[in-house]
Amino acid sequence: MTSFIEDVIADLNQKGLNIPQLTFVLPSRRAGIFLKHQLSKHSSHTFFAPEIVSIEEFVETLSDLQNISNTELIFEFYEVYLKLTEKEHQESFDEVSKWAQMLIQDFNEMDRYLIPPNNIFDYLSAIKEIEHHHWSLDEAPSAFVKNYLLFWNQLKHYYNALQEQLLEQNKGYQGLVYRKAVDNLEQFISSNPHKTFVFMGFNALNKAEETIIQELLQQGLAHIYWDLDDTFLKNPEHDAGLFIRQHKATWPYLKQNAFNWLHKHYTSPKNITITGVPKNVSQIKYIGELLSTLNTDQNTLKNTAIVLGNEELLLPLLNSIPKNIGAVNITMGLPLKSVPMVALFDQILKLHVKAGNHFYYKDALAILSNQFVRPLLSQSTTQVGDVISKIEENNIIYLSLEKLITLFNNEYTEILSTLFGTWKDHPDIALDNCFKLISFLKTYLDLDKDSNMLPLEYLYRFNALFNELNTLNRQHKHIQTIATLYSFYKELLSTETLDFQGEPLEGLQIMGMLETRALDFDSLIIASVNEGILPAGKSQNSFIPYDVKLENKLPTYKEKDAVYTYHFYRLLQRAKDVHILYNTETDALNTGEKSRFITQLEIEGIHDIDHKVVTPKIPKITKQLKKITKTEPVLEQLKKLSKAGFSPSSLTNYIRNPIDFYTQKILGVKTYEDVEESIAANTLGTVIHNTLEDLYTPYKGQLLEIAHLQAMKAQIDDMVKKHFRDTYKEGDITTGKNLIIYEVAKRYVLNTLNLEIDDLKKGNEIKIIGLEEEFKTLLPIPELEFPVYLTGKVDRIDQYNGITRIIDYKSGKVDQGKVEVVNWEDLTSDYDKYSKSFQVLSYALMMKASGNIAATNMEAGIISFKNLNAGFLKFAKKDRAGSYAKKNSIIDDDTLQHFSEVLKHLILEICNPAVDFEEKEV
Incomplete structure (x- = not known):
């Protein structure tokens, strides 16, 4: 089937027109490239190419004005605003620019449709005054209301002053260029009496364009070719023919001359497939699959176009095109953003x-x-x-x-x-x-x-x-x-x-909807055919109310949607194979609703349509728990670790999850430490530990007295601040959440000292034996051929009324139940419940092995800063579960013997080559 451009060239040749002498006016520059190509194919001799311009370029030529960019226009408008606005009412450039863009767009529309400005400005001003009297009960309006009404009265002054300022510089925004072009039309015609213009592929025309084209037609200086199927013209409800029906009915020239053309391509057989795909990226991946099935012959590809309703999908599309496609021509350009x-x-x-x-x-x-x-x-x-x-x-x-x-x-x-x-x-x-x-x-x-x-x-x-x-x-x-x-x-x-550089007439074509104007393709893939995208739907970015637009024949959202309806259906007219894709999923900006264009295609019943929904193949994901075999390098690392010494925390880490033990102790992977914006729990704990160590160190080996503890209180502020500086480095503790945590640290230390004072007042005797004492003890495990050590640091060792206590500080909350055990085997089965008991028993075992403490007079336990009222939480062996069980808190030889067996069994498991490191399910 011949394309629209080929049909036009054939008709011009048939009329005997001298093509090099013609000026072709097209909807876009893109169509001009294809026109030149077709002209060369349909000529038997060499000739100079005719002048080919877009409608915007043609109108700019008529106006003798230079088009100004939108950004520069805002700057020009602000100068006008400053001149016309009293100094005390002037807003900043930033504030004005936010509403100026919308106002200038309204100026643009009014000028392109040749609306007398006072028709709208006086109406707006009057209606705002009426609205004020309707909703305001005050006879005398406030300053705010006065400024509000002043703004509406000023609009026409902004409009007139902006035009004057731009015309002095021979510049104009698009609407002003169009209005000036119409003013200059008579002079232009008299200056170019022998020129012939060919307008082709137009649909929606603003009033200025209509005026220019009609006048040139009436003067016999132009030909116009429409591209519309008879199906759309005859159906008064079909928006694809909305504008051309209006032109045919109202233009005097079209009432007296032949209408070129109405054709019947749309009803010819077509393969139309409509596919719903979840998410935008899935649409693009599906396009990649479609392309992989195409004939990669270059003649086929250059007659194939991918049209993106959502142009932001260009980048992912470029990464999804199969390698066998070869040449690709991208019309739309990659947005710099x-x-x-x-x-x-x-x-x-x-x-x-x-x-x-x-x-x-x-x-x-x-x-x-x-x-x-x-x-x-x-x-x-x-x-x-x-x-x-x-x-x-x-x-x-x-x-x-x-x-x-x-x-x-x-x-x-x-x-x-x-x-x-x-x-x-x-x-x-x-x-x-x-x-x-x-x-x-x-x-x-x-x-x-x-x-x-x-x-x-x-x-x-x-x-x-x-x-x-x-x-x-x-x-x-x-x-x-x-x-x-x-x-x-x-x-x-x-x-x-x-902008991409390439051969525009070769290879697969990728374009946006507006770039398809006047072009035809045998095969089409149209993506993102969703409501809100194609068509865009209702949007009211204007100071001019809907009813005022209707009254003055300005375009509303209905006309803007009809523009895209035409482009969509015009594309389908000559196509043979069409794939229409839409997003089925709801996201932030998309309802997941297929476009009304799709529904309309289905209801028309003209074509047999294959409608389907596809989803990506999602493999069933089952969590595979990791299992690490103990190879020779792993076993060597375990031997090194055994000689260096297992710490209680590393052993409880193994109990919690062997994979974490493997990652941290065998592989040596460190936990990533980000910047602490708020003081972390471990930092708080370190500060309290170090503060208490420094406060108690001068009294090591002495019986504590109340005076000692009172002296310590006076040092709390300086000591806590010092350790925050050492641990938290340059982090700020003077404001916000960190200040609260800093005060909490001081309060924890103060409460600990007050607890000791209360104990002394009750007649108890406390003697500090050691602070942050480090131990390294050889564990006798004859089953292993290498030595195994247990190592650790005890926060505090003291004598309480003659009984040696091993104390581990915890900044979190610990209850008595977390330091009690019924069955020894449970110590290695439940991390959450028994890890605290495991740790304090490890410290007790190392103390006993050091030979300095008699096992019969030893207790081990925890002081929890979040549970200080409970005092010293002693480890206890219970004879049975329940609240009435007997407890033994003295750690004797029998207790340590049972714990040693548990510890030995755990370390043998860790070092056993036949036992893999297996991840525990959390």
């Missing part, structure tokens, strides 16, 4: 928006770890990884430039100053530093140019973006803060694209 480098500039600008001279460590680390910055700061002896480790180890929550330079050992000073220097409220400095950073990155990437061509292209685009911002700001000087700079950076970023 989707490239990896955007994260770097976004992080830097956001950092300086909210920071002064100090930066939150996570924001700083995000920049230091960025894939583009990290290589810049790793070219000398100091590496980024080392600096990050220092920040984490020292709990540095807020960083300054000076601190970072110190951490980098005074290397990379210039780069660090560029990234972290003071930008606050200095947009010029911010822009200069962005240019410096681009220069640093370019120098580094240039060193290995062949593998860095794409990042270099990113840099070029960002350099152009910041250049535009810099030019606008130096010219208008309205950007006063980093926040405003960031806002406009985001605005520019959203419109910039990274």
Whole structure:
């Protein structure tokens, strides 16, 4: 089947028109490339190519104005705003820019549809006044209401002044360009009496375009070719023909001349498959599967198009195209906001928006770890990884430039100053530093140019973006803060694209819906055909109410949806194989509802449609518990560990989960320590332990007296602060949650001393024997051919009324039940319930083996800082379960003998080559 463009060329040749002398006006530049190609195919001789322009370029030529960018327009509007607004009512540039964009869009619509401005502005002003009288009970309006009404009265003055200011510079926004083009039309026609224009592939036209085209047609200077199926024109309810039905009914020229053309391609046989796929990425992966089944002949591929309803899916699509596809032509361009480098500039600008001279460590680390910055700061002896480790180890929550330079050992000073220097409220400095950073990155990437061509292209685009911002700001000087700079950076970023270079007429075509205008393909894959995407649905980003738009024949959401209805159905007209995909899942911005286009296709009943829903194959996931065989290297490591000594905590770690023991003790994998923004429980415990050790050390070997403990109380503040400084490094304990934890630490120490004072007042005698005493004891295990040691550090050893006590401090809450045991075998079966008993018995065994303490006078237990009222929680052997069981808290030879057997059995299991390390199910 011939394409629309081929049909037009054939008709022009049949009419005997001299094609080189024609000017073709098309909906988009993209269609112009295909037109040139078809012209060359349908000519038997060499000729100069005719002039081919888009409708926007043609109208701009008529207007004699230069089109102004949206961002520059905001700057121009703000100057108008300042001139027309009294100083006491003026808002900042940042505030005005938020509503100015919507207002300018309304100006744009009014001008493109040639609406007399007073028709709308006077109406809006009057209706707001009526609304005020309706809802306000005050006869005299407040200052707020006055300003509100003043705003609506000012709109037409903003409009007129903005136009005057732009026209003085021969510039114009799109609407102004269109209005001026209509004003210049008569002069243009008189200046070009022998030109012939060919308008082709149009559908929705604004009033200005209609006026221009109709006048050229009436003067015999133009031909127009429509591309519409008879099916849509005859059906008054079908939105695909909404605009062309209106043109056919209202244009005088079309009432007197033939309508080119109505055809009947849509009803020809087609293979249409509609597929629901969960999630956007699954749609893209499914497209990859479809492409793998295609004929990879280049003639087939160049007549195949993938149309993305959601253009943000371009990047994942490029990563899903099968390798056998070969040439791919991408029309739409990659949004600059989707490239990896955007994260770097976004992080830097956001950092300086909210920071002064100090930066939150996570924001700083995000920049230091960025894939583009990290290589810049790793070219000398100091590496980024080392600096990050220092920040984490020292709990540095807020960083300054000076601190970072110190951490980098005074290397990379210039780069660090560029990234972290003071930008606050200095947009010029911010822009200069962005240019410096681009220069640093370019120098580094240039060193290995062949593998860095794409990042270099990113840099070029960002350099152009910041250049535009810099030019606008130096010219208008309205950007006063980093926040405003960031806002406009985001605005520019959203419109910039990274254009792909390739052969546009070869290979698989990838495009957005608007790029398909006037083009035809045999095979189509259309993705994201969901409500809210195709069509976009209701959106009211306008100051002009819906009823006012209807009254003045301005487009509403209905007309905007009809535009996409036309594009969608026009694509289907000449296609033979069509795959329509939609997302079945609900997410943040998508309802998961298939588009009304799909429902309409199904209800029409013109084509047989294969509708299906596919889901990814999800393998059944069953958790496989890890099992590690004890190889020779593992056994060698166990021997080394045995000689160094098993600690009670490592043994209880094995009881809890053998895989954790293997990971930490055999492989030596350390737990990752992040920056402690809030003091962690283990840090709190360490501080309390060390404080108590320092307070009691001067009285070691003495009987405690109340005076000693009172003297200790006076040192609590300084001692706790010192140990927080030693343990928590540069972490801040002066504010917030950390201040509370600091006070809690002091209170725990004070309460411990008060507990001792109460004991002494009751007549008890306490003598400190040892503090943080380290032990290493040989365990006699004849079954093993290598020595096995038990090692550990006891928090405190004292004599309480002549009985030796082994005390382990715990910062968490421990109850008496956690230090009692009925059956000895239970010690190695339940970590949560018996790990505390296991630990204190290990300390007792090491004490006994040291030969310094008589086993008959020994107790072991825990002082829990969160359960101080319970006092010393003694280990006890119970004769049976239940609250009425007999307890024996004295650790004698019999107790230690039973525990030794349990300990021996555990260590034999750990060292047994035949017993694997098996993960326990949590």
